[in-house]
Amino acid sequence: MLKKYIILFLLFNQVIFADEAKALYTANCMACHALDKQVVGPSLVEIAHYYKENPAGIVRWSMNPGTKRKLAIRMPPMSHLGKDKLLTVANYILKVTKGMKYKPAKEPEDLYKKTAPAKLQRMFMPDAGPAAIAMSLNKNVHICWDAGTCQFRYAWNGKFIDQWPVWRGNGNALAKVQGEVFTKVGQGSPFSQTEEVNFKGYSEKSGKFTLKFSIGEVTFEVTPQALSSQKISLDFKTNAQKNLVYKPGILQGQWSSSKGKILDGALRLSAEDAQSFSIIYSAEKN
Numbered sequence: 001m002l003k004k005y006i007i008l009f010l011l012f013n014q015v016i017f018a019d020e021a022k023a024l025y026t027a028n029c030m031a032c033h034a035l036d037k038q039v040v041g042p043s044l045v046e047i048a049h050y051y052k053e054n055p056a057g058i059v060r061w062s063m064n065p066g067t068k069r070k071l072a073i074r075m076p077p078m079s080h081l082g083k084d085k086l087l088t089v090a091n092y093i094l095k096v097t098k099g100m101k102y103k104p105a106k107e108p109e110d111l112y113k114k115t116a117p118a119k120l121q122r123m124f125m126p127d128a129g130p131a132a133i134a135m136s137l138n139k140n141v142h143i144c145w146d147a148g149t150c151q152f153r154y155a156w157n158g159k160f161i162d163q164w165p166v167w168r169g170n171g172n173a174l175a176k177v178q179g180e181v182f183t184k185v186g187q188g189s190p191f192s193q194t195e196e197v198n199f200k201g202y203s204e205k206s207g208k209f210t211l212k213f214s215i216g217e218v219t220f221e222v223t224p225q226a227l228s229s230q231k232i233s234l235d236f237k238t239n240a241q242k243n244l245v246y247k248p249g250i251l252q253g254q255w256s257s258s259k260g261k262i263l264d265g266a267l268r269l270s271a272e273d274a275q276s277f278s279i280i281y282s283a284e285k286n
């Protein structure tokens with residue numbers, strides 16, 4: 001009997017562990033690494049090939065990445081995650097690649113030549129936490145999403161980001177926004193100041209990215225879109241069972257909502273309205 005409970009307990013722990021590990025990997029590594037193909041960085045299968053039985057080696061590299069592949073960009077240090085979380089990610093990488101064989105490409109270096117700035121890029125950005133994501137909505141309109149607080153931070157018009165300050169530097173530098181910021185909010189989840197916010201990664205469908213996160217019991221999906229050169233919408237879907245309050249703390253530009261009522265800088269949504277609504281941000285003058 002006791003044995004059964006111990007096994008159940010171990011299984012349960014394993015599930016939580018797998019979940020947290022995957023979330024850490026998704027939020028911090030997936031922008032540049034994929035399971036079995038080289039993207040911005042080497043595949044997980046290649047990483048596991050070099051670091052089999054050596055998760056501590058993955059942690060060491062991630063704290064302070066070197067330069068190994070000639071044409072690859074420099075990997076930004078992940079030291080802000082700390083060694084414990086990096087070890088969780090390292091074990092996750094070794095686990096998901098178990099039994100897979102690394103086959104080097106014929107001309108592995110050439111593959112890195114194609115690495116252009118992605119449409120969605122995990123980056124160290126000005127005015128955002130260390131888990132920032134830069135996202136291009138179209139050729140001219142781009143936004144910064146903070147995956148730590150799970151919030152839209154600002155939008156700009158012009159070119160995407162210049163990542164060289166980060167890749168060239170020692171990791172302390174920030175990417176440069178190449179254009180004019182037209183709307184911006186203060187730092188902090190617009191939905192909740194008290195409950196924990198958890199980023200769950202993103203998906204892409206026909207060129208549009210959807211970011212996923214949860215706050216307490218409520219799960220959120222948000223798809224940002226450009227409506228014009230100085231206007232964006234965040235199209236939200238939630239499974240809220242109760243009223244929701246959205247308070248963006250706007251610093252620049254203006255905002256409105258497709259549903260609910262705005263009072264004293266806060267939008268109040270009924271549970272029904274909260275299932276699907278859009279927040280629109282634009283420059284001061286439309």
Ligand code: HEC
Pocket residue numbers: 025028029030031032033040041042047050058061062066067068069070072073074075076078089090122
């Ligand atoms: C902005 C892109 C980017 C992100 C984000 C990123 N990496 Fe990397 N990573 C790279 C690139 C590029 C290389 C290849 C660098 C080189 O060989 O010079 C690399 C290489 C590696 C290697 C191989 C080291 C070796 O000895 O060959 C490991 C391990 C690694 N990354 C782990 C991680 C982990 C773990 C995370 C998340 C916590 C992560 N990376 C996030 C871009 C990234």
